[in-house]
Amino acid sequence: MTQMKLRPLMLAGTGSDVGKSVIAAAFCRIFKQDGYTPAPFKAQNMALNSFATPEGLEIGRAQAVQAEAAGVPCHTDMNPLLLKPVADSVAQVVLHGKAIGNQQAVDYFKADNKARLRVEVNAAFDRLTTRFHPIVMEGAGSISEINLRNLDLVNMPMAMHAGASVILVADIDRGGVFASVYGTIMLLTEEERMHVKGILINKFRGDIRLFESGITMIEELCGIPVVGVVPYYKDIYIEEEDSVMLQTKQREAMHGKVNVAVVLLQHLSNFTDFNALERDPRVHLFYTNNPKELSKADIIILPGSKSTIHDLAVLRNEGLAKAIVTEAKNGKTILGICGGYQMMGESIEDPLGVESNMRRIPGLGLLPIATTMDGDKITRQSKFYFGESKELCEGYEIHNGRSTLTEPDAETINRFENGEPEGCRKGNCQGTYLHGILDNREFTDALIAPWLSEKEQETEFDYKAFKEKQYDKLADHVRKHVNMELVYEMMK
Template sequence: MSQQEQESNTLCPIMFAGTGSDVGKSIITSAFCRIFLQDGYHPAPFKAQNMALNSYATPEGLEIGRAQAVQAEAAGVSCHTDMNPLLLKPTTDKICQVVLNGRPVGNQHAYEYFRVEGREELRKEVNEAFDRLEKRYNPIVMEGAGSISEINLRAVDLVNMPMAIHAKANVILVADIDRGGVFASVYGSVMLLTEEEKKYLKGILINKFRGDIRLFESGIKTIEELCGIPVIGVVPYYKDIYIEEEDSVMLQTKNLQATYGKVNVVVVLLRHLSNFTDFNVLERDPRVHLYYTNNTDEIEKADIVLIPGSKSTLSDLYELRRNGVAQSIAKAHKNGATIVGICGGFQIMGQEVCDPNHVESNLDRLPGLGLLPVTTQMEGEKVTRQVRFSFLGSETVCEGYEIHMGATVPVGGAKDSPLNKLDDGRDDGYFLNDKCFGTYIHGILDNEVVIDYLLAPYADKLSDTPFDFNAFKEEQYNKLADHVRKYVDMDLVYKIMGESAQ
């Protein structure tokens, strides 16, 4: 579709809101981003407020939720903070770091954050982000958060119906039939909306269906009669499509024991683990068996131990020492396993982590694992940037991104031994030997030269060919779009989006 055709076929924004959390809004949003791209449009995702530890650095070096970065990738565009202007990163069960337009603006207690006072300032910020985005893309594919009908939070809601009203978006209510109670959740969600909000609700999508869809035909009719809103589709549950997940809630299900015939890679399951998508390439690599665990026996059996990023490095380091995992990592290293730390994991591998200004915790200092001769001091300024770099002097240009607080340098008397040379001349990480190194760069394992180096000591176990992750992701986005398109009435969707909301 040409630019002129796009302008004459401008679509109203569409929002996928939910009957609750984890109903599949993020995945459905990704699917429609790819569908609109396939159909010749220039779409972009938008979520006013996201709560997640899994974040990503934009090309401008700013921070957004990883889910919106994935959706942007599905839409075929570069990610931008306007796609997720407000990001909440939990530091405890009740306190979050608030990231506004890509920059941290402080920590807030949940009670303080959800107060009415000062809310309009944040509302203005997210509305303006949407307005800027809408001028550049067509259509905007919006995602809600949690339930569409959290009536106790209606006055302070920034992301669901108030955002839809500002955007004049057509809202599709997504319900998860797999968890049961779909009739009550859909009907209750609709009935709890105000009359003004109901004007924007244009369709219902039933997600994660298992079994013969023909058996639910009467259910579709019942929902439409009860709610007076059409069901645009019933999307079956799938098992053979792999899209990055928004959070780490399912990582424990990947806690599988070591296996024979492959390189066994364990990711240490930290309590505040962040950016677990660093390991997606390895997880899909046919040469590798990757699993997440904090079981000491399983760690000691691994060929490679990866210590991931953490939102609370000192807290997780303290826990590793308390539960015996620190000793298991040291034992695995002594027995010949490769140990690699990324971001917070790199900090943990050093001699010490210091926090004299209490940036992250009330602890002034904790001894690290002692695997690398480096020391880390936490600092208030957060580093967020995309980077290009050379890995161990390789001529191959690698890519990744940094999101961290703190600076790591060699301890007194230790030689400089950087792992990476960034294209701006800076050094990154520390290389002790081919089985012990650390880096601040997220996404380092997305680069083939790094994967090959990591797996080289285990050549006797390798038989499969290297894995092309970028081609794999493109295939998955297309498979997801085809899957959703097959079970959704796209003619009805386009009809809805061709009409103005209300």
């Protein structure tokens, strides 16, 4: 295809969880396949699931996934503003990859605060346009929250600043698609409506031919073309943006596979750490906060947490801490990642009140480490060697607190490129600060090896190659069901 100058494309929504993030990832891969150099952009993201850029700064994981689909390194300009919930009405504000403090929702939504942030996110978008083309933008929630119109940073005001062509994404699976599409369009101002160039119906089940009259009705009602009807899929695996589905995932152990239980913490973060295990044919992974279900697992993982001290106290109150220690004594493999690693130590101290009013809490006592919260967040991508392996692995760190070994001869599990040791192991228990460590075949193979039969040990799983294949499958799926000629036309 001969390249033409394209406007940015925004995937906006009739509501939350309509599939904007995944559709944006699909367009990132499609434009890459068509010879462009696309990049994702979301002005403001709210998520506990974050990622470290090559510069050691923090952005939402969804934009990191979209950048991966586009084949470019992620950057804070792709998600200049990240909100990480701390409580129901409090969030940590991360601006250009650095935490600038916690804010109450009522303070965050003040007009003068939003005006200052609008300047920042607009400037980030402008910088991005000098390096990539086209920009694939993502909105947040519904674009017709009229009570927040003057404070909106991420939807139609951002689209108008960018001069973007907007495609409205609606989820037909949840029902009410005609009302949600028509109502959304009608609640926009006349100026906003001019930027909406197309409508995309997502998550369709059944025979699309039966919806042809529905397409005509929507186009006649709204005066805007339907660019496609994308069917629901079950055989394409793209990282999810939110952890809301974790509790609905299968919780039963499975015979004939290595059973891995992830402890379902209240403030669980970076749940995408476990996607590789979830797709590994040798493994059955499930999430649980039931002490009895832990006994059915071969491997128990304590994941990262946005509120480590609070979640550790909850583990004790609910009997999970005692169950984890019992299973460790029974010979089960226990792995802690980031906050979970801190929990496995002898103590966590918080003298500055960074996380909690509790100044000290005993850990599970499974590893000879002590952790002190110091308020200086560490965010960086890391290359390391696992054990005695000479294969360079990759991961990233996003954490408050530093852990020190309490036994001078304690065993570590990783070595950074500069030779500095990382993590800790004691018997069948081990922990690390490295998110993404399970994406590395060397580590995962060693983790599950004690629980595999000889025949199963011959099986290998390359998660990076698997992800690339999924992006291509997603692009093919969307390209098949979307009128790309019309999309390109509206982006001229």
